[in-house]
Structures are given as structure tokens and as C-alpha cells.
Amino acid sequence: MKTYKIAVIEGDGIGHEVVPEGIRVLEAVARRFDFTVLWQHFDWSCQAYLKTGRMMPQDGLEKLRQFDAIYLGAVGYPGVPDHVSLWGLLIPIRRGFKEYVNLRPARLLQGITSPLANRKAGDIDFIIVRENSEGEYSEVGGRVNRNTELDMAIQEVIFTRRAVDRIIRYAFELARNRKKHVTSATKSNGIVYAMPFWDERFAAISKEYPDVKADQFHIDILTAHFVAHPDWFDVVVGSNLFGDILSDLGAAVVGSMGLAPSANLNPEREYPSLFEPVHGSAPDIAGKGIANPVAQIWSGAMMLDHLGEKEAAHAVEEAIFRVLATSFVRTQDIGGNASTRDMGEAIAAEVSVTVPAD
Numbered sequence: 001m002k003t004y005k006i007a008v009i010e011g012d013g014i015g016h017e018v019v020p021e022g023i024r025v026l027e028a029v030a031r032r033f034d035f036t037v038l039w040q041h042f043d044w045s046c047q048a049y050l051k052t053g054r055m056m057p058q059d060g061l062e063k064l065r066q067f068d069a070i071y072l073g074a075v076g077y078p079g080v081p082d083h084v085s086l087w088g089l090l091i092p093i094r095r096g097f098k099e100y101v102n103l104r105p106a107r108l109l110q111g112i113t114s115p116l117a118n119r120k121a122g123d124i125d126f127i128i129v130r131e132n133s134e135g136e137y138s139e140v141g142g143r144v145n146r147n148t149e150l151d152m153a154i155q156e157v158i159f160t161r162r163a164v165d166r167i168i169r170y171a172f173e174l175a176r177n178r179k180k181h182v183t184s185a186t187k188s189n190g191i192v193y194a195m196p197f198w199d200e201r202f203a204a205i206s207k208e209y210p211d212v213k214a215d216q217f218h219i220d221i222l223t224a225h226f227v228a229h230p231d232w233f234d235v236v237v238g239s240n241l242f243g244d245i246l247s248d249l250g251a252a253v254v255g256s257m258g259l260a261p262s263a264n265l266n267p268e269r270e271y272p273s274l275f276e277p278v279h280g281s282a283p284d285i286a287g288k289g290i291a292n293p294v295a296q297i298w299s300g301a302m303m304l305d306h307l308g309e310k311e312a313a314h315a316v317e318e319a320i321f322r323v324l325a326t327s328f329v330r331t332q333d334i335g336g337n338a339s340t341r342d343m344g345e346a347i348a349a350e351v352s353v354t355v356p357a358d
Contacts, residue, residue, distance in 0.1 A: 001034055005066065005067045010074075012286075022293060025300060032352060033315070060093075065272070070274040094274070098271055101266075108122065112255040138156060172209040182206070183233055185219050261295050261299035273303075292331040298316070
């Protein structure tokens, strides 16, 4: 029997509520497909920061290195600045483990109402491929003359050919197994050096894939098209900042942030990859038991797919889709009154059922 070692970081806020439901579903699918998951929990969070001055221990990456994957809930809580919480845990993991691909699917499912008029299940189905290692989130810059009238902040944007090429190439490879269409997010009319460089590399790499349609839009009009024409898109590739913004918009147009999973991948598998929902810690609803666990559970399915348990991953996704399409169990964000646990239990029960193929 195959065994996987998974590091669990519930983190902050609703992470403590949705992660247990993700584990519940993954345990159910493991029993069905005859593999074992060994979970090890790490209490790394903003609460840990307030007690110790660190989001995770100094040897945190070394501790995580031994695992097959990392299952993260959420990071961030009032009282700890967002840049402290993010740069103290999630970004060091992404950078240290070379998780340079961030995948964020957006799919309108049966049983879910989009805020966009006259959109039905299947009309919206695209995936954001976000460059996850540099770009606008590069740690280059500084502050001078703090707390004076000459106070100044400098933030440098770093784009390297190696990082840009590999993320664009990853997007084209992914599109070959989907609808064979890649859209690039740019802003080369305003960002005078970095984005024209991105555009040049996108044009060059697109020539390697004559079977895949390639187009590009400036980020401002692209956000408008996500609202007006979401059916235009298949794979959308963007820089660290643009991919981050577009993925939240993608979650909104398919009905809820609670339905948005993500994966931070090291494609070469030299290091463990990390899987997390897009929604964040949501402190306004934390502790109420009403958070939607679907994004966490779906992120778990992406983890199984990355680990090679593709049948199990598909079973989890199909269980999510069936519950949303046919069940009255749904959380407040998608029009119901079920609890976080109710939703997790419904999906776990569904994943345990073998459904005949069509």
C-alpha cells in the first residue's frame, strides 16, 4: 500500500475549520483507493508569531523538506501586518522549494449561480498560470528617511528570461491538454521595460506551439473581459502580481472565493509542492463554522493529482461537483445554511460511493 507523508499547516482564521474537512475527504478517498496518508501538523501561524516573533521556526524549511506535499489552510490575522505573515511563512516556502508555478482554476459548476447574468455551468472554465518566484513580488528595494517628510519606498520588479520562459512554456504545455488556447496578461504600454520583455518572450515561445492559439491583453482590459466575456479564456498566464489579481476575479465570476483552489508546484519534484485555497484566513467569519471548505477540499484533489493518485483526485472532484449539483447541503456563500462540517461530511460521503462511468 502506497503511503504519503503530508505536512499540515492550518495557519490562521478559517484554516482551522476548513483543513479538517479537507483531511476528512482525503481520508475517505484514501480508503477507497487503497493508499495511506500520514499527516503531521505544524502549529505555524500569526499566533505563533505573536508568541515567538517568527511565523515558522528558523529550520522550518528543513522540517518540511522530508514530506511529499504541504497542505496549507490560510495565513493572516488582525494584529500581524500582512507582509509579515506572508513573508514569514508562505513566500519562503514557495521560494525555498522552487514552487514557481501557481495554478488557480476557475470553473462555473452546476448548482452554482454566477454573479454574471445568463451564465450557466460549463460557460466559464479557465485556469490561471501565475509566475510564482519573482516579478512584482521580488524582495529587492528598501526604505530610506523613515518617518520624515523625505520618507521614500523603493520596490524593484525582477523579470528573468529563465523564470519568464519556464512559466510561459508551462502554460502552453497545459493548454495542449485543454482547449489549446493561451492568453497572456501584460501592461507593456505602461510598464516600459519588464512587460515588453514579457511580451517578447511570450511571442517567441508561442512559435514553438503552432497548435495552440495565443493572444494577449493589457491587464486593465483583461479584467473587463473576465467579466464580460469569461468564456473566451482557457489558460491565462501572468506575472506574480497579475496572476494573483486575476485569480481572485476568476473566483468571483464563478460564484465564490470558497470555490477557488490552488497549487504551488515544483514541477521537477525536487521539493514538496504546496496546496492551499485562494480565499485566505477570512477573520470576519472565523470561528463561526460557516466557511465553505470546497476550495480546501479541491486543493487536496490537486495535491492527489500531483502525487500521481489521479483516479483518487478525479473522484474527489466529481464528489464536489455532485454535491454542489444535487445536494441541499451548501454553505452561506453559495446560498445555503449548512456548516463547514456539514459540507465536508457530504463530500466525504459522496467520495466513498463508487459511481458507474457514463
